[in-house]
Amino acid sequence: MTESFPPGLMISAPASGTGKTTVMLGLLRALAEDGLKVQPFKSGPDYIDPAFHRAACGRASYNLDRWAMGPDLFGAIASQAEGADICVAEGSMGLFDGVASRGLSGFGSSAETAQAMGWPVVLVIDVSGQAQSAAATALGFARYDPDCHVAGVILNRVASPRHERLTRLGMERAGMPVLGALPRRGDLVLPERHLGLIQAVEHPDLDAAIAGYAEFLRAHVDLRALRDLARAGAIPAGGLLPTPPAQRIALAQDAAFSFTYPHVLEGWHRAGAEILPFSPFADQAPDPSADLVWLPGGYPELHAGKIAAAGQFLDGLRAHARSKPVHGECGGYMVLGAALMDKQGLRHEMAGLLGLVTSYAQRKLHLGYRQARLLSPLPGHAPGARLRGHEFHYSTILEQPDAPLAEVCDADGAPVPETGSHRGHVSGTFFHLIAAEGV
Known part of the structure; x- marks a missing residue:
């Protein structure tokens, strides 16, 4: 057809x-x-x-x-x-x-x-x-x-x-x-x-x-x-756009958190999900009634000091994570971690919901398609699900003590060390999700 x-x-x-x-x-x-x-x-x-x-x-x-x-x-x-x-x-x-x-x-x-x-x-x-x-x-x-x-x-x-x-x-x-x-x-x-x-x-x-x-x-x-x-x-003829991982999704949206694929958001909207935008950059907490908090990628390294000082945002994020899921992609994942080192080598304390510590002082390009097999749940996807995404950043992992979220490979099947991680209700990946296989 x-x-x-x-x-x-x-x-x-x-x-x-x-x-x-x-x-x-x-x-x-x-x-x-x-x-x-x-x-x-x-x-x-x-x-x-x-x-x-x-x-x-x-x-x-x-x-x-x-x-x-x-x-x-x-x-x-x-x-x-x-x-x-x-x-x-x-x-x-x-x-x-x-x-x-x-x-x-x-x-x-x-x-x-x-x-x-x-x-x-x-x-x-x-x-x-x-x-x-x-x-x-x-x-x-x-x-x-x-x-x-x-x-x-x-x-x-x-x-x-x-x-x-x-x-x-x-x-x-x-x-x-x-x-x-x-x-x-x-x-x-x-x-x-x-x-x-x-x-x-x-x-x-x-x-x-x-x-x-x-x-x-x-x-x-x-x-x-x-x-x-x-x-x-x-x-x-096409099928369906991506389905939402929750009904009410608190989505970080500002100059520090902006990298979300348009087809993903359109799929969430069309399926009837409620998108509740908030700005960590403006020290706004996620809506406490949300079922899920989603932190997209962006440029948190350019605003690390301001994010570290955003008490209402960080407190709201931690409160949500006590009982409901939080997920971060790339820059959002770094903010969920313990600390982020900026390009001058200054350490900025982040949410501490994961043990991840990343640094922009030790720059290394990470670029390319990613294929992942989930070892633990990611909002909207069960363990064992196979996902496709893309990774692009210059940060270096200094510490990552939590359990890996997935087995991750590049486009040719070679394993990459950026596996994502999870702890309690919190998960994060360095790749930006594009699609689940079979969709």
């Missing part, structure tokens, strides 16, 4: 850092300004970009992930495009970048997402330091996989009219349509920190920045041609 979806396209690139996010945001805003209902998507496990997408076009953006999601969940998330006029998806990393071992539906590349949805790909190519040679890159991407349709390119960071003319000559020889050429501009860069872009809520003037991107694209990109490229695909 299949369902038809609105026409769409994938904005991708040969590699990270080419400027595809600013192109994506400008395109979303320009199409919305033209009166279209635009449904944004993000290919892969990124949890920062979707918030920027929503700011650009006013519609929630969802992750589509061929490694972590089975066909039913993938279809259910794609179905969020109902009522839209056009879908625009942003790729992650390079177009064909994925993992070595097949996941629930594929290897996790943006090319797989585009193929599953029937979307053509527009490549954003950084032509800095080259001219006609950029066409060889474009041609290689177009021919690498005949099932992935690369429909055209947008040239980015063009240095001069002569540079543009030479680059276009190369693309013409390769038979690659040029949909636009963006002159080099230093102000078209989103602020970044160690986990990538800053959060949308932290941008000092995000709406004005996105409006500027849209104006820039209108001046240098053929928006009508881009719209005409969009194609409607057909994918397997």
Whole structure:
């Protein structure tokens, strides 16, 4: 059984850092300004970009992930495009970048997402330091996989009219349509920190920045041609979005706790769960009537002193944990622990509900997909359940005296030491949950 979806396209690139996010945001805003209902998507496990997408076009953006999601969940998330006029998806990393071992539906590349949805790909190519040679890159991407349709390119960071003319000559020889050429501009860069872009809520003037991107694209990109490229695909009919782990969920939401996948929250809402937001950053305690407290990931290391001094929040968290479950992901997990060392090496006392001690003074990158088999319950999942998620942080474990929550491996099945842990009603993981296997 299949369902038809609105026409769409994938904005991708040969590699990270080419400027595809600013192109994506400008395109979303320009199409919305033209009166279209635009449904944004993000290919892969990124949890920062979707918030920027929503700011650009006013519609929630969802992750589509061929490694972590089975066909039913993938279809259910794609179905969020109902009522839209056009879908625009942003790729992650390079177009064909994925993992070595097949996941629930594929290897996790943006090319797989585009193929599953029937979307053509527009490549954003950084032509800095080259001219006609950029066409060889474009041609290689177009021919690498005949099932992935690369429909055209947008040239980015063009240095001069002569540079543009030479680059276009190369693309013409390769038979690659040029949909636009963006002159080099230093102000078209989103602020970044160690986990990538800053959060949308932290941008000092995000709406004005996105409006500027849209104006820039209108001046240098053929928006009508881009719209005409969009194609409607057909994918397997979807199942259900993730079900809520409790009826009343107190969810930490602020600048320190913000990394929750949109499809997870949408599933909770649709199933009738009550989401009770609170801000640890503002020293708010979780609602005492909640059945579950959920601390998402975020940037607690940037606010460790303020969190350590948030007495009402910490006391409320401890009171809840005496009789009801508390779960934390990544940054939320660290806050549930005994202490967090910031990048200067200062120790900040956390909730103490787990024995975990982490440090940002000893930085080490932990990045990649995770597959887990639960050894103990996690809210909404019984022991033995197999989960898929993603981990991305720079913290180092100094102490972890509690029982492991799960057996955790990377995408290729190699064990990783960040197993999560549990004590009493409290549990935590370093990975952000995307889906349960079989969903």
